[in-house]
């Protein structure tokens with residue numbers, strides 16, 4: 001259905017997204033352990049692994065240092081969150097996505113840390129004070145060390161620990177929260193941790209990967225049911241990393257390959273969780289154009305991570321997901337690594353137009369959360385990729401709003417009128 005007058009609704013959520021380990025600093029989880037064990041080797045191998053990055057000359061000094069691969073103080077958001085919320089507010093945002101760090105809340109099996117719970121309680125109330133709608137994630141790639149030593153999500157019998165954590169968090173912190181993301185990007189977690197071996201536990205075992213993926217799907221179902229038992233007012237979803245995949249010509253092979261790839265990256269998980277979601281959380285970063293069984297993208301722009309970026313295709317990703325699953329969509333992440341802030345404004349412009357066009361075609365879109373508010377720890381790449389609307393000086397922790405963000409703030413203000 002084409003709605004020519006589609007406008008961003010008054011209650012549309014405009015905001016930014018973060019995750020605990022990437023911004024908070026001072027976390028202790030399976031990632032922290034892995035970073036300390038691997039930082040030196042990663043720094044030594046940087047030249048070999050990533051010297052083909054578009055801005056290698058600018059990043060090589062960082063990328064060759066072990067400190068780049070250790071999250072340590074990250075962006076110091078655990079202490080500076082009020083300052084960060086003030087910035088979001090000044091940019092006219094009305095929503096904010098964050099994750100609660102399981103390893104802080106349950107540092108040992110069955111032991112709840114009251115101070116950590118209290119911290120997040122205040123955190124959420126500070127968001128509410130500024131009229132920033134909290135979007136709370138329960139699992140964003142990091143696990144308590146005790147849980148990962150038990151085998152993490154490799155064992156179906158461990159899923160009950162996540163269910164218990166989800167229930168506890170929502171009991172303790174759910175007051176004032178409506179939007180909950182149970183699991184961030186299950187497919188990416190499995191791909192990086194169990195297939196590529198790039199993230200802890202750094203395994204390369206496809207069969208085991210599929211098993212973990214099925215356990216994550218099961219974990220979402222159990223957590224969603226436990227949350228709904230507490231109240232039917234909660235709106236629950238996963239955040240799915242959605243790549244828009246399309247055939248580059250009209251050959252049968254291209255179209256079959258595109259569908260198979262789309263199924264593997266997106267639909268395998270979505271088909272299984274959709275009945276247990278109130279909305280769909282979608283993270284969009286790039287597309288893939290398929291010729292035969294090869295990907296060859298037409299894009300001219302590269303992000304600092306070498307991703308061929310196509311923000312305009314967000315429109316088609318949204319239309320596809322809405323046609324197929326018929327659920328309201330919340331964009332839970334969307335952004336670009338761009339240290340010089342050369343492309344971010346263009347990215348944001350294209351994304352806003354893409355959302356508008358998708359809405360005109362009937363997509364029920366409820367919000368847009370940019371990745372990220374702050375520069376942060378980009379997992380195995382460490383600290384050099386800069387995704388923030390706000391630049392963070394990792395030495396002084398000083399925040400500086402990037403020009404693209406200032407511009408975006410004025411756009412949000414207009415679109416919210």
Ligand code: BGC
Pocket residue numbers: 019022184185188241283333371378379
């Ligand atoms: C993840 C974030 C990550 C971002 C950029 C998403 O896959 O949820 O944690 O920083 O993409 O790579």
